[in-house]
Amino acid sequence: PSGIPPAPQAPTTPGVVGGTGGGGGAGGTSPGTGMVPSYSDARIWAAPGDWTPAPKSPRQVxxxxxxxAVGAYIDSVxxxxxxxGRAxxxxxxxxGDTKWGVDPKWIHFGKVKVPTALLAxxxxxxxxxxxWNSRERAATRWDIDFHAQRSLTEDEFKKSVKRIRERMERERQERLGEAP
Known part of the structure; x- marks a missing residue:
């Protein structure tokens, strides 16, 4: 080679649908966007055929x-x-002594048996x-905070009632001329 060949021309012009192949996809306007397939692209979405099955008759249903129903019964039988003969x-x-699997008492590994209680x-x-766990923890936390605040409010209420009663008792004694 005696020189650098010229850059190839872009196959599409900006703003025009592009792409290659037999699909019907919408192309991008730069090499970065490339070809974007659409539902009309035969490689992505098969067009419905001319044949559609006829609805079943009541007898066929x-x-x-x-x-x-009978198939499920036959499978279970x-x-x-x-x-x-199996439990x-x-x-x-x-x-014999080359059993593999799990039964109610043992886990069998060929000649080795391990009690199933060890599985626990x-x-x-x-x-x-x-x-779900996170939501439950948040709900529990909210419930605890709510009732803790309510408890503080009840305590404050009881203290206020006690102060009011003491004040009213003091005022009553002052009116009657009694010393507190």
Missing amino acids: VDSVIDV ATATANR PGDWTYGS MLPINAQANPT
């Missing part, structure tokens, strides 16, 4: 409902048949919804 809560496979002692950091 009833058949679908029965199929779902198949599961019960496959697990015949509820027995999620183990294998046999594991430091599993399970937590609830942190947003």
Whole structure:
């Protein structure tokens, strides 16, 4: 090469929809904005076809409902048949001393068995919804502050009532000429 080739011309003019390929996206006005696909772009949104399914007849709707209900029953019967002889809560496979899984008493790791009670002692950091917890803590804090303020207000009220009663008693004694 004997020199630097000239810069290529921009394929679009500013303010005009641009882009490349067969899509229908709206292009940007600079290389920084690039091409912006739209819903009319066939790569993003498939246009609806000419064919739409016909609505089901009442007989077909009833058949679908029965199929779902019977299908659930057949699945549960198949599961019960496959697990015949197993105790509820027995999620183990294998046999003899090479059992794997969890049953109500043990966690089986092949030839090693660990009591399931130890599962409760594991430091599993399970937590609830942190947003809910935060709101509950804030509500509890507000409730405590509100009732603490109310308690102070009641104490002040009781003191005021006591001072008024003492003043009225003093005034009554002064009217009667009694010494306090």
